[in-house]
Amino acid sequence: ETQETLLEVNNIEVIYNHVILVLKGVSLSVPKGGITALLGGNGAGKTTTLKAISNLLRSERGEVTKGSISYRGDAIAELNPADLVKRGVIQVMEGRHCFEHLTVEENLLTGAYTRTDGRKAADDLEMVYNYFPRLKERRKSQAGYTSGGEQQMCAIGRALMSRPEMILLDEPSMGLAPQLVEQIFEIVKAINEQEGVTILLAEQNTNVALRYAHYGYILESGRIVMDGPADELRENPDVKEFYLGVS
Ligand code: ATP
Numbered sequence: 001e002t003q004e005t006l007l008e009v010n011n012i013e014v015i016y017n018h019v020i021l022v023l024k025g026v027s028l029s030v031p032k033g034g035i036t037a038l039l040g041g042n043g044a045g046k047t048t049t050l051k052a053i054s055n056l057l058r059s060e061r062g063e064v065t066k067g068s069i070s071y072r073g074d075a076i077a078e079l080n081p082a083d084l085v086k087r088g089v090i091q092v093m094e095g096r097h098c099f100e101h102l103t104v105e106e107n108l109l110t111g112a113y114t115r116t117d118g119r120k121a122a123d124d125l126e127m128v129y130n131y132f133p134r135l136k137e138r139r140k141s142q143a144g145y146t147s148g149g150e151q152q153m154c155a156i157g158r159a160l161m162s163r164p165e166m167i168l169l170d171e172p173s174m175g176l177a178p179q180l181v182e183q184i185f186e187i188v189k190a191i192n193e194q195e196g197v198t199i200l201l202a203e204q205n206t207n208v209a210l211r212y213a214h215y216g217y218i219l220e221s222g223r224i225v226m227d228g229p230a231d232e233l234r235e236n237p238d239v240k241e242f243y244l245g246v247s
Contacts, residue, residue: 002082003031003034004032005029005030005031005032005051006026006030006031006032006071006072006165006198006232007029007030007069007070007071007140007166007200008029008030008069008070008071009026009027009028009029009049009052009053009069009071009216010027010047010067010068010070011025011027011062011066011067011068012025012026012027012064012066012067012068012069013051013064013065013066013067014045014048014049014052014057014062014064014065014185014222015062015063016060016061016062016063017061017062018063019172020060021200021222022045022047022048022062022222023045023048023136023165023222024054024221024222024223025067025069025223026045026049026054026219026222026223026224027041027067027224028049028217028227029125030166030198031198031215032198033192033196033198034102034192034199034213034214034215035189035192035198035199035201035212035213035214036187036198036200036201036213036214036215036217037201037202037203037209037210037212037213037215037216037217037230038050038200038201038202038215038216038217038219038220039202039203039204039206039209039210039216039217039218039219040219040220041204041220044219044221044222044230045169045219045221045222045235046170046204046219047094047201048062048200048222049202049219050091050168050170050200050202051091053069053168053200054081054082054084054091054168054172054216055076055077055078055079055081055089056081056091064077066112067125068071071084071087071089071123071133071166072087072104074197076089081193083086083100085162085164087131087165088163088164088165088166088229089120089164089165089166089168089197090162090164090167091159091168091169091170092155092156092159092167092168092169092172093155093170093224094169094170094174094202095174096134096148097155098143098144098151098155098158099142099143099155100142100144100201101142101143101144102142102143102144102158103139103140103141103143104135104138104139104140104141104143104146104154104171105125105139106149107143107154107157107158108125108128108135108139108157108161109121109125109152110156110161111157111158111159111160111161111162112124112125112157112161113232115214119188119220121134121161124160124161124163125161127160127195128157128160128161129131130192131157131160131187131190132153132157132187133148134150134153135153135154135157138150146152148175148176148180148236149176149177149180149183150182152172152176152184154189155182156172156184156187156188156191160191160195162198164197165197165198165201166197166200167186167191167197167198167200168200168202169199169200169201169202170202171203171204172184172185172201173185173203173204173205173208174204175207179225181205181208182208185198185211185212188201189212189214199219201213205237206243206244207243207244207245210230210231210233210234210239210244211233211234212230213230214226214230215227215229215230215240216228216233217242218229218233218239225240
């Protein structure tokens, strides 16, 4: 059985400030319906790769200088993030980015801005609360006063409100206690399985990511050094030694 490819990144190079070469020819493909993990240490280029895909590099003085990126076969390099959302691709940025002065529910509703019909947004809100009961409990709280875990949930929930086909999820484990990390990954897995949302996940936490992803790419200093099905990567001696801390 062949899986349809949604996203294809082909040999991209990214340069910051006209001189700093950060991605040195990165290629990856994301099949529809799966969880694909982009792994690697601090500064390997994971965030840069996601920002290249969603065309968010411009404001950081970064530029894709080589290669191509396509979604469902169409070049997407020139699309702005709002157009990309209309195509079904949404990014959840590292560090959560909720609107601190809005309530949790208001934050979620900002994610439904592509909707026109009010009833649909209400249905989507119920769908999000179904995955994140904690957000329902906190719906009237100002987002800035909720915990780190709740803010991460809020950011993912807001992305879900746009009914995406694919979520680019940057470092969901960042700054969270292990138990909470596990809880969030369980929910991401449920969203993937039950809503059919394709996930491209950037993670430093190789151990957790490889337990939930179907396929992984390992990035080191701007190059993909290894890729394979997640269960094979977990058994690979180099991955064990350098990324899982066992040998
Ligand atoms: P992290 O987990 O820390 O986010 P990462 O794998 O996502 O790491 P990137 O954030 O993509 O890595 O950074 C890759 C490299 O690019 C790093 O060396 C970083 O210092 C550099 N870099 C990132 N943003 C910029 C920028 N705006 N200008 C110059 N260099 C940058």
